[in-house]
Amino acid sequence: MAVTDEAIEKIKAMIVSGELSPGDRLPPEKELSERLGLSRNSMREAVKALEVIRVLDVRRGDGTYVTSLEPHLLLEAVSFVADMHDDDSLLEIFAVRRMLESQATGLAATLGTDEAVAALETELASLDADVTIDDLVDHDIRFHREIVQMAGNTYLASLIESLSGQTVRARVWRGLTEQGAVERTLSEHRAIADAIAQRDPNLATSLATAHIAGVERWLRQAATA
Structure with missing residues (x-):
């Protein structure tokens, strides 16, 4: 040594x-x-x-x-590394986010308080039919952040936060270019929120996995188009 x-x-x-x-x-x-x-x-x-x-x-x-x-301090190095990514490694960041956030969503269904579940439903209800892409992305960030915080693990929340921040550009890009992306995102969010409200961790985990994997799939297709 x-x-x-x-x-x-x-x-x-x-x-x-x-x-x-x-x-x-x-x-x-x-x-x-x-x-x-x-x-x-x-x-x-x-x-x-x-x-x-x-x-x-x-x-x-x-x-x-x-x-x-505190976790957010100790995980700043992870955020720095993620900041240095190129477009090829963005898919790897999404993959890590999918693995971590899907499990956090399952934990949210088990550990989330009634107040936190109600706040999540309020977040969904705050959007109207004329939502813009910027509004959608802001909602997407808040929605996923609230779910991860419900899992009750500050280190996990900080790690996912550092990774999630690197995917914002791709989420905006998808919203602008993919037909039906807004409606699909909101529909998937509602399904995830319902699974959490029903205290069904298996369903919540599966839905979150499919939700993030959908963005990965679109990004992979867009990168090779």
């Missing part, structure tokens, strides 16, 4: 063990390097690496702190 990797592992162990908690300030560099038996250079490189992935927050002139360690 490289010395810097060893330093990263030792700092991580301090956090995992509870010796360092979210918001805690790390001991001074000299003290920490001596305690862990590592050089100050390797400690410095480890801190830089952990700052990049938002585990540590280096405040110039103040010190180095453990961040809140």
